[in-house]
Amino acid sequence: MTENRTPEIEFDFKKYDFRDPESFVFKSAKGLSAGTVTEISRQKGEPEWMLAIRLKALDVFLKKPTPVWGGDLSPLDYDAYTYYLKPSKEKSESWDDIPENIKKTFDRLGVPEAERKFLAGLGAQYESEMVYHSIREDLAKKGVIFLDTESGLREHPDLFRKYFAKLVPIEDNKFAALNTACWSGGSFIYVPKGVEIDIPLQAYFRINSANMGQFERTIIVADEGAKLHYIEGCTAPAYTTNSLHTGVIEIFVHKGASVRYTTIQNWAHNIYNLVTQRSMVEEGGSMEWVDGNLGSRLTMKYPSIYLMGDGAKGKILSITFAAEGQHQDAGGKIIHKGKNTTSTIISKSISRKNGRCSYRGLVKVAKGATGVKSSVKCDALMLDEQSRSDTYPTMQVDEEDAVVAHEATVGKISDDVIHYLMSRGLKDSDAQAMVVMGFIQAFSRELPMEYAVELNRLVQLEMEGSVG
Amino acid sequence: MPENALKIRSLKSAVEGKEILAGVDLDLPAGQIHVIMGPNGSGKSTLANTLMGHPRYEVLGGEAKLFGEDVLSMKVYERARKGLFLAFQYPVEIEGVSFAHFLWNASQSHRGEVGRSDPKEVVAFRKKLNESLESLSLSKDFSNRSLNVGASGGEKKRLEIAQIMALKPRVILLDEIDSGLDIDSSKLVAKAIQGMRKDGVSAIIITHYPRILEYLEPERVHIMAQGKIICSRGIELAHELEKRGYDWVLKEYSLN
Ligand SMILES: Nc1ncnc2c1ncn2[C@@H]1O[C@H](COP(=O)(O)OP(=O)(O)OP(=O)(O)O)[C@@H](O)[C@H]1O
Numbered sequence: 248m249t250e251n252r253t254p255e256i257e258f259d260f261k262k263y264d265f266r267d268p269e270s271f272v273f274k275s276a277k278g279l280s281a282g283t284v285t286e287i288s289r290q291k292g293e294p295e296w297m298l299a300i301r302l303k304a305l306d307v308f309l310k311k312p313t314p315v316w317g318g319d320l321s322p323l324d325y326d327a328y329t330y331y332l333k334p335s336k337e338k339s340e341s342w343d344d345i346p347e348n349i350k351k352t353f354d355r356l357g358v359p360e361a362e363r364k365f366l367a368g369l370g371a372q373y374e375s376e377m378v379y380h381s382i383r384e385d386l387a388k389k390g391v392i393f394l395d396t397e398s399g400l401r402e403h404p405d406l407f408r409k410y411f412a413k414l415v416p417i418e419d420n421k422f423a424a425l426n427t428a429c430w431s432g433g434s435f436i437y438v439p440k441g442v443e444i445d446i447p448l449q450a451y452f453r454i455n456s457a458n459m460g461q462f463e464r465t466i467i468v469a470d471e472g473a474k475l476h477y478i479e480g481c482t483a484p485a486y487t488t489n490s491l492h493t494g495v496i497e498i499f500v501h502k503g504a505s506v507r508y509t510t511i512q513n514w515a516h517n518i519y520n521l522v523t524q525r526s527m528v529e530e531g532g533s534m535e536w537v538d539g540n541l542g543s544r545l546t547m548k549y550p551s552i553y554l555m556g557d558g559a560k561g562k563i564l565s566i567t568f569a570a571e572g573q574h575q576d577a578g579g580k581i582i583h584k585g586k587n588t589t590s591t592i593i594s595k596s597i598s599r600k601n602g603r604c605s606y607r608g609l610v611k612v613a614k615g616a617t618g619v620k621s622s623v624k625c626d627a628l629m630l631d632e633q634s635r636s637d638t639y640p641t642m643q644v645d646e647e648d649a650v651v652a653h654e655a656t657v658g659k660i661s662d663d664v665i666h667y668l669m670s671r672g673l674k675d676s677d678a679q680a681m682v683v684m685g686f687i688q689a690f691s692r693e694l695p696m697e698y699a700v701e702l703n704r705l706v707q708l709e710m711e712g713s714v715g
Numbered sequence: 716m717p718e719n720a721l722k723i724r725s726l727k728s729a730v731e732g733k734e735i736l737a738g739v740d741l742d743l744p745a746g747q748i749h750v751i752m753g754p755n756g757s758g759k760s761t762l763a764n765t766l767m768g769h770p771r772y773e774v775l776g777g778e779a780k781l782f783g784e785d786v787l788s789m790k791v792y793e794r795a796r797k798g799l800f801l802a803f804q805y806p807v808e809i810e811g812v813s814f815a816h817f818l819w820n821a822s823q824s825h826r827g828e829v830g831r832s833d834p835k836e837v838v839a840f841r842k843k844l845n846e847s848l849e850s851l852s853l854s855k856d857f858s859n860r861s862l863n864v865g866a867s868g869g870e871k872k873r874l875e876i877a878q879i880m881a882l883k884p885r886v887i888l889l890d891e892i893d894s895g896l897d898i899d900s901s902k903l904v905a906k907a908i909q910g911m912r913k914d915g916v917s918a919i920i921i922t923h924y925p926r927i928l929e930y931l932e933p934e935r936v937h938i939m940a941q942g943k944i945i946c947s948r949g950i951e952l953a954h955e956l957e958k959r960g961y962d963w964v965l966k967e968y969s970l971n
């Protein structure tokens with residue numbers, strides 16, 4: 248897709264204040280320098296304004312303190328990380344460098360060789376290139392832009408600039424600033440007015456041209472009345488040379504449009520996964536985050552939805568699985584600004600061994616947002632005595648007629664249930680996995696078939712060895 | 716001498732440290748149906764649960780053989796795969812796990828192949844399952860409903876039978892399968908069990924009501940009291956118990 252065009256969208260971002268009033272405290276860090284950032288920008292052949300934003304973001308990153316309200320980030324050593332991975336063809340890593348356990352998992356998942364190399368961030372070429380192109384042509388006819396983020400910037404600079412860092416401003420938080428300073432890869436999607444895309448757009452089809460990095464940046468714009476479902480992420484364990492992943496995703500749902508963003512991520516167990524996912528919805532629009540988190544050492548991720556226009560709808564469905572040594576600090580935020588806006592948060596968490604799942608959520612009903620309905624449901628399942636689960640729900644309701652419901656349950660799998668399943672021939676781990684799958688069924692039924700199947704397998708793998 | 720499907724000797728077991736089974740002896744020849752009756756709390760369910768290996772039931776002594784193999788040392792799923800099936804007095808409910816999915820995986824597990832699904836086989840399996848449900852006067856909808864969730868007492872019992880039809884066990888323990896069943900359903904269930912005889916199935920039926928026995932022609936009726944089988948006779952015993960209650964037997968065996 249080479250056509251350069253700037254769709255006409257009038258949107259006044261100044262109306263909405265997405266800034267976080269956190270104050271700055273100076274803190275220096277050596278790992279990332281202006282030199283590195285400039286080099287990233289130069290390598291990508293970016294316009295000056297992007298470099299300026301990157302440098303400003305670097306400044307913010309260096310000055311902001313590491314947040315202490317969530318998971319334990321103290322082991323993060325910013326100096327130790329590589330902030331930019333050169334394009335894969337120049338990378339020196341080989342299949343032999345991939346840790347043994349990751350390879351084994353690929354084996355057990357039955358991921359084909361070509362795909363494995365790709366998933367491991369190694370392969371530069373990927374077989375689906377033809378598929379990728381044909382899908383792009385079909386969409387291009389409808390005026391859909393579906394590119395990796397670099398190409399988005401190169402081919403649609405004005406449109407790109409209109410949206411980039413508008414929902415997640417540079418000052419928003421330390422890790423979003425880090426991402427803004429060194430972003431690389433991600434998707435740039437624009438769906439024109441009234442265009443409805445029936446098949447899910449899958450990142451799978453574009454990643455071949457991008458370097459699947461630690462700092463992916465995704466921008467999705469659904470113009471008025473447009474409709475799309477985007478699926479991101481690999482369901483096999485993402486292996487990266489770095490142990491820090493900070494993505495930023497900004498989704499703009501214009502009047503009457505609807506977007507669903509589905510991601511299932513399964514990180515290697517040493518990864519710090521700190522992601523900012525934010526969306527805003529105009530009048531009558533609808534946004535859904537379907538968010539699955541497995542793996543990682545610590546995940547901090549709270550997809551958020553700003554319901555700006557009247558009658559806008561938001562839904563966040565999330566599951567987290569914390570195995571031994573893991574902390575999943577996840578949840579969701581919904582901010583009701585428009586009248587008669589409705590929202591749902593459904594969070595399901597599973598913890599085992601000393602794994603910990605925290606639900607951290609916010610439902611805010613702003614002054615003037617009358618007729619709001621919101622419901623939050625958090626279910627935690629703990630697989631053994633050592634596992635841990637906690638919830639930190641926050642409600643800020645400034646309109647009296649708001650109907651805000653919160654429900655939370657914490658459960659264990661009873662011996663009787665496991666015995667029942669075993670008495671029918673299932674092994675202990677299969678029995679547990681079956682119950683866990685049942686527990687997250689409300690989530691998995693929202694997934695396309697192959698993703699649901701994959702999720703099943705991943706849970707199965709996580710459950711193996713869970714039983715003595 | 717016919718082979719024993721089950722051979723139980725001096726079986727003792729405890730629940731929460733308290734001995735309940737006080738030395739059970741019982742032979743179930745292959746292909747036969749036996750009945751166990753007895754007062755509430757006498758240990759009938761405990762015997763079934765001990766044989767199936769529920770973790771809360773601790774074996775204190777004795778032995779139990781399934782076609783000559785030591786059951787007590789097997790893992791629970793091995794017992795199932797070797798053909799032992801317990802229709803529970805109180806089947807559990809599992810949210811989000813459809814009956815068909817559960818049963819498909821269970822049946823695959825008997826072949827040691829959990830997680831695999833050949834579409835053709837799944838379709839055939841579904842078809843058979845629908846037939847079983849229909850034969851038990853259960854709606855096909857149960858296939859896709861969460862396992863036992865929201866099912867009535869009688870429906871749960873019939874779903875246990877549907878599992879037997881799919882898993883084809885060799886030795887079936889039915890713990891009060893007829894409790895909560897209406898007259899027509901208990902007839903259906905009894906006939907279903909009787910029908911399995913031609914495949915050589917053996918069964919132990921724990922019940923309080925001789926009605927179900929009308930269609931079953933059991934070879935033997937055992938009375939359990941205070942954790943032991945105290946008396947074993949023919950079908951006439953069941954009818955006598957219905958008329959006279961348990962007191963006289965307990966007295967006869969000076970257990971009263
Ligand atoms: N899980 C348990 N915890 C505590 N006590 C138990 C448990 N299971 C059985 N018992 C006790 O063991 C004894 C035998 O119980 P069991 O359920 O085997 O009786 P039963 O013969 O099946 O009675 P019913 O005819 O009422 O079903 C009872 O005293 C009962 O209270």
Ligand SMILES: [Mg+2]
Pocket residue numbers: 759760761804890
């Ligand atoms: Mg009982």
